Amino acid sequence: MPVEGKSDMERIGLFSEMGYITIGDKYVSHYMRPFNEAASRNRQMLPGGTKALSALQAGYFEPQFVRIFDGEAYSNPVQLRRRYRLAEAKKNLGKAFLPSNGDKLPCGLGSYYGTIGGPYAYFNPQLKAKERYVPPGKNFYTNPGKKGTGYGYANLTIGEQYVHEPDGYEVERINAKKAQEEHKRLLKGGPFKLNLYPQEYFDMNPYINDKPLPPLKKPPPEKPVAPPFKPSSPAKKSGGMKAGTFDPYPSHSADPYVIKKPKAVPTNKEQQIFLPPPGPKSRPVKSIITLNVTR
DSSP states (O other): OOOSSOOHHHHHTOSSOOOOSSSSOOOOOOTTOOSOSGGGSSOOOOOOOOOOOOSSGGGSSSSSOOOSSTTOOOOOHHHHHHHHHHHHHTTOSSOOOOOSSOOOOOOSTTOOTTOSSOOOOOOOOSOOOOOOOOOOOOOOOOOOOOOSOSSSOSSOSSSOOOOOOOOOTTHHHHHHHHHHHHHHHHOOSOOOOOTTSOOOSSOSOTTOOSSOOOOOOOOOOOOOOOOOOOOSSOOOOOOTTOTTSSSSSOOOOOOOOOOOOOOOOOOSSTTOOOOOOOOOOOOOOOOHHHHHHHO
8 A cells, every 4th residue: 555655765865756667657555456457357358269170161261162273274294295395306407317337346356347447557667767866956055043042041132142230139128218218308297187086085095094104113122042051961872881871780679570360350249340321222213204294
C-alpha cells in the first residue's frame, strides 16, 4: 500500500525523485494482488481444437485440394528425343562419311605391307665426301666479371671504393645529449603550472606531513662487551693412563657380580597390578533418516 507523506527520496534532500519504468506512475505494492488481472476479465482466447488428418478436406489448411502442376500438358520424353534427332539430321548437307577401306595390318616381321612409304634402301657404311668445316669468327673479347658480392671486397663495384668512416664511442648518447641541451636553450621559462586545479580533502599519501621533522635522536652509546672467558689450557682427554680424571684410579668396590633374578607375580591383593575400570559400553544408535521417518 502507498504511504502518505514525503517519500524517502524527498526527505534525503535530492532535487527530484528518480524516474520509474512507467510514465508518472507511483509504486503500487503487489501484496494481496493477483498475478495476472487481465486473465480474469473479458472473454479469453478459445482455440478450435486440433483437426485429425483424414480423407476429407477438413483435415487440410486449404478449403479445396490444390494440384502441384495445375493445367500442365502431358509430354512424352521419348517422342521429344526422336523429334530432336530428326531436326538435327536435316542440318547435314550430305551422307555420312564412310572410309574407303579399313586399316591394313602388317604381316609378320620385316613386312612393309600396309605402310605408306614402302621399303628403304640398305644403309651403306661408307663415308661420303664433304667440305671442310670452317668455324665462324670469334666474338668480342670482354673482361670477365670479378668474383665477390661487393660487400667486404674492394674494387668490385662500378663506382669508387667505399671509404671507411670511424664511428665514435657512444655516438647516440652524445647526440641525444646535444639535442636535449638545444631543447633547454630554446625554452623561455619553466613549465606552466596552474594552482586552481581542484584537490581532494584528504591527501592520497597518508604519510605526508607539512610540519618540519624533529631532529634525529642520537643513538645511545654502545656498551663495551667484555671479552669471552678463555681457559688457560684445554681440557684433558681421558685415556688409558687416566690423565683426564680427578683421581688417578677409580675406588675399589668389593661387591661381587651377582645376576638379579626376576621377581614372581605377587598373589596377595596389596601387590596386585592396577587395572583401570572399563569405559562406557557402546549402544545401538538409530540413523538420522530413521528418526526423521518416525517423526
